[in-house]
Amino acid sequence: MIDDQLLVAQLQDKSQQHKAFEILVDSYKSRLYWHIRRIVLDHDDTDDVLQNTFIKCFTHIENFKGESKLYSWLYRIATNEALNFLRQKAKKLGVENSEYMEHKAAQLESDVYFEGDAIDIALQKAIAQLPEKQRLVFNMRYYEEMKYEEMAVILETSVGALKASYHHATTKIKETLNTH
Amino acid sequence: MNEIPKNNPFKIPENYWEDFHVKLPGNGLVHKDFKAPEGYLESFKVSLPHTNTSKPKVIALFNHYKITAIAAAIALLIAVPILLNTNRASLENTIAISELEAYFTYTSDSYSHYDMALALPESAQEMDVFADNPEVLQSYLQERVSSYDALILYEDEP
Numbered sequence: 001m002i003d004d005q006l007l008v009a010q011l012q013d014k015s016q017q018h019k020a021f022e023i024l025v026d027s028y029k030s031r032l033y034w035h036i037r038r039i040v041l042d043h044d045d046t047d048d049v050l051q052n053t054f055i056k057c058f059t060h061i062e063n064f065k066g067e068s069k070l071y072s073w074l075y076r077i078a079t080n081e082a083l084n085f086l087r088q089k090a091k092k093l094g095v096e097n098s099e100y101m102e103h104k105a106a107q108l109e110s111d112v113y114f115e116g117d118a119i120d121i122a123l124q125k126a127i128a129q130l131p132e133k134q135r136l137v138f139n140m141r142y143y144e145e146m147k148y149e150e151m152a153v154i155l156e157t158s159v160g161a162l163k164a165s166y167h168h169a170t171t172k173i174k175e176t177l178n179t180h
Numbered sequence: 181m182n183e184i185p186k187n188n189p190f191k192i193p194e195n196y197w198e199d200f201h202v203k204l205p206g207n208g209l210v211h212k213d214f215k216a217p218e219g220y221l222e223s224f225k226v227s228l229p230h231t232n233t234s235k236p237k238v239i240a241l242f243n244h245y246k247i248t249a250i251a252a253a254i255a256l257l258i259a260v261p262i263l264l265n266t267n268r269a270s271l272e273n274t275i276a277i278s279e280l281e282a283y284f285t286y287t288s289d290s291y292s293h294y295d296m297a298l299a300l301p302e303s304a305q306e307m308d309v310f311a312d313n314p315e316v317l318q319s320y321l322q323e324r325v326s327s328y329d330a331l332i333l334y335e336d337e338p
Contacts, residue, residue, distance in 0.1 A: 021226070029224050037214050047220075054226040116213030124213070143211075 004070040011061045021058055028071065029054075032078045038139040039082040041104045041124070043113045049085050053078045068153055075154040083132065101128040101135075126176035127169075134169040141166050 007027075010020035032053060037046040056077050064073055090100035105128035108114045108121055116124070127135055136155065140146045141162075148159045155162070 021228075025224070025226055030221050033216065033221060033224075034211060034214075037211075037216075041214075043214075043216060043220075050224070051226055055228060058226070058228060113215045113217065114213060115215055120213040 005066065008061070008064060008066060008070060011058075012064075017058075017061070021054075024057065025054055028074055031071070032074060035075060035140070035144060036078050036082045038143055039079070039136070040085060041101075041108065041128075042111070045085065045089075049078070049082050052085075053081045056081065072150065072153045076156075079136065079154060083136075097132065098129065104128065122177060123173070126173045129176060130169050130172060134165045134172070137162055137165040138169040138173070 007020055007024060010016040011024065013020075029050070033046060033050055036049045036053070037043070040046055040049060053074070057074060060077075064070070086100065087097060090097045093100060095103075102125065105121075105125045108116070108124055114121075127138060130138065133155075137151065140151050140154075141148075146154075148162050151162050152159050
């Protein structure tokens with residue numbers, strides 16, 4: 001796998017950037033897809049957000065100064081794109097973000113690209129009820145098994161705050177699952 | 181070398197090695213619930229927005245300067261004579277006014293208070309005599325103004 005520093009240098013070089021961009025997409029498409037998918041739940045929406053994420057990376061690569069790792073930068077863009085996507089969708093429908101997420105979670109039962117059982121659906125509905133930050137932290141920790149230190153860089157917050165968010169999220173999910 | 185040491189007291193759970201797999205960070209995670217369409221990630225391509233590859237239009241600044249220079253020259257050609265004429269006229273006016281002032285000063289100075297006093301009687305009483313007797317005034321003027329008769333004659337001429 002190509003070194004990230006070299007990849008960034010090639011992306012910032014006009015003569016090599018298209019080739020380098022193909023390498024970037026191949027290297028990160030899967031990880032970013034699943035990260036976005038856990039946030040927006042729907043495959044088609046994920047595809048839109050993933051496209052936008054890579055386009056934004058391409059158009060803003062000049063702004064990447066190498067102060068953080070490339071994947072942290074990509075994850076941050078993907079996270080912001082996914083959250084903005086959800087906010088815009090909710091705004092268009094004239095509903096609150098939480099209400100929109102619960103609606104999306106309820107749609108999983110009929111989603112052809114969701115093969116989870118009743119427990120998985122109940123878990124997704126419980127996650128959908130969480131506040132935005134707790135939902136992100138739970139997904140990144142529980143499903144993506146990301147280290148708190150990495151999450152802290154991506155979400156620009158402290159490890160302590162992330163641990164607290166994860167604790168609150170798991171407590172709420174347990175309560176929700178126990179009541180149903 | 182044996183893989184399992186002899187007299188090993190430690191045991192492993194049944195089927196541990198069958199289920200053993202290393203989870204690579206990120207890529208290796210298994211998503212049992214969500215699915216992506218078959219072949220989606222393999223064929224995933226990013227449609228970058230169309231970028232204009234044609235060279236940007238270069239606008240020669242010289243042409244603008246040329247037009248501006250011509251316009252400035254025409255403006256100068258029109259403005260300079262007007263400005264010169266205005267200055268000349270104001271200069272002439274200044275001269276005329278100064279000449280008039282000098283003239284008035286000269287004429288007023290040429291007929292001084294002293295001259296005026298000579299033309300008048302020496303006392304106010306004489307003035308009363310003139311008022312009551314026009315003949316006295318006429319004779320007084322005949323004495324003082326030598327050309328009085330000539331003036332009268334001149335006036336009577338047709």
